Amino acid sequence: MPPRKAPTVRQRRLGAELRRMRERAGLSLAQASGLLGTERSSMSNIESGRHGISGERVRAWATSYGCSEPALVDALVAMTEERSGGWWDEYRDSxxxxxxxxxxxxxxxxxxxxxxxxxxxxxxxxxxxxxxxxxxxxxxxxxxxxxxxxxxxxxxxxxxxxxxxxxxxxxxxxxxxxxxxxxxxxxxxxxxxxxxxxxxxxxxxxxxxxxxxxxxxxxxxxxxxxxxxxxxxxxxxxxxxxxxxxxxxxxxxxxxxxxxxxxxxxxxxxxxxxxxxxxxxxx
CATH class of the missing domain: 3.30.870.10 (Endonuclease Chain A)
Structure with missing residues (x-):
């Protein structure tokens, strides 16, 4: 799937929270990539909001990062389940x-x-x-x-x-x-x-x-x-x-x-x- 051309603020925010979670764990992008068995370019695109991520992977990453904030993890998982678009998409052309x-x-x-x-x-x-x-x-x-x-x-x-x-x-x-x-x-x-x-x-x-x-x-x-x-x-x-x-x-x-x-x-x-x-x- 090609990267999103223009991720929304919420899509970028999901990626940013995953990046912050990684950084709080003291892991570089390369170290996290090896730990999670995920290509570094793919992780970079997810953290920038240009690629989506499943709720299952969010939980797996949070566990690997040692995140101890279940409410935050649940909220991030809920964000992965949001369907793209809403009534505001009717105005994208103008x-x-x-x-x-x-x-x-x-x-x-x-x-x-x-x-x-x-x-x-x-x-x-x-x-x-x-x-x-x-x-x-x-x-x-x-x-x-x-x-x-x-x-x-x-x-x-x-x-x-x-x-x-x-x-x-x-x-x-x-x-x-x-x-x-x-x-x-x-x-x-x-x-x-x-x-x-x-x-x-x-x-x-x-x-x-x-x-x-x-x-x-x-x-x-x-x-x-x-x-x-x-x-x-x-x-x-x-x-x-x-x-x-x-x-x-x-x-x-x-x-x-x-x-x-x-x-x-x-x-x-x-x-x-x-x-x-x-x-x-x-x-």
Whole structure:
């Protein structure tokens, strides 16, 4: 079977976790290849996500590496059993890989923690608000791509309606509440929609006020995506130059600390809802 031309973030992550497992065992690629009776090139392709691997082989490799984390091994085995593709594949002809990878990560996530400075979180956006945000894209989006991006964003919201939805904590800066994308009517509807969504047991919304002062990572938005086990968490960072997916132990620890510090300064969920109502009433 030829190597995958463009493995997804989750396919690369499975390989990366196997590489980390090997490295924690103190084995080079050549040593592991001899131990497992697998060609070095084949192992390299698996660790890069360019080749798949069976769940049986994952368990065999984990045993050979002396891995003592059964929950992680079970989660990796489950990843090998995922069928390629999902609803997001319908958009492969028109959207970049980052948008598709984000939808796939959200589909498999058990929880989110998000920091939003200037926009409301994507999963909490109304269609009219999202359209107004996309119309500010640079370079400007053509009508066909605009419709496709809007449709994709609305489909992403379906994860919130699952029988067992992900547990979400959204830290939204006051600036996002005051930015009137699409005008007063659209902004008011967006605020009311967030208040309705915040009534879900699975969703917590907390507002970070201007008066809270500065805080880490104030210049961008962050989505911390919780995997089925903590070792499979991923951070999605959206910047004007593109998206990045971060998953090293140090990166995850740093972003957890950032979000912890910001939560310490945010209003409680109850006071946050009161503040959002106040802003909506003033529009």
């Amino acid at each position: 959207l970049g890989s980052a948008a598709l990878d984000l939808a796939e990560l959200e589909h498999h996530a058990v929880g989110f923690r998000a920091l939003q400075i200037m926009h409301f979180p994507g999963l909490l956006q109304t269609e009219e608000y999202a359209r107004a945000v996309f119309r500010q894209a640079m370079p400007p989006l053509g009508p066909v791509i605009l419709r496709r991006r809007l449709s994709h964003r609305m489909r992403r919201r379906d994860v919130l309606d699952r029988p067992q939805p992900p547990t979400c904590t959204y830290l939204i800066h006051e600036a996002a509440l005051l930015m009137q994308f699409g005008g007063r009517s659209v902004a008011r509807s967006q605020l009311e929609h967030v208040l309705n969504e915040a009534e879900r047991d699975s969703i917590t919304v907390r507002v970070v006020l201007f008066s809270a002062g500065g805080f880490p990572h104030a210049g961008g938005s962050t989505l911390y995506i919780s995997g089925s086990v903590p070792q499979l968490d991923t951070v999605h960072v959206d910047t004007p130059t593109g998206s990045a997916f971060l998953d090293s132990e140090t990166q995850l620890g740093n972003y957890r600390s950032v979000l912890d510090r910001i939560e310490e300064t945010a209003l409680t969920p109850e006071r946050s809802r009161d503040f959002i109502r106040k802003v909506a009433q003033q529009l």
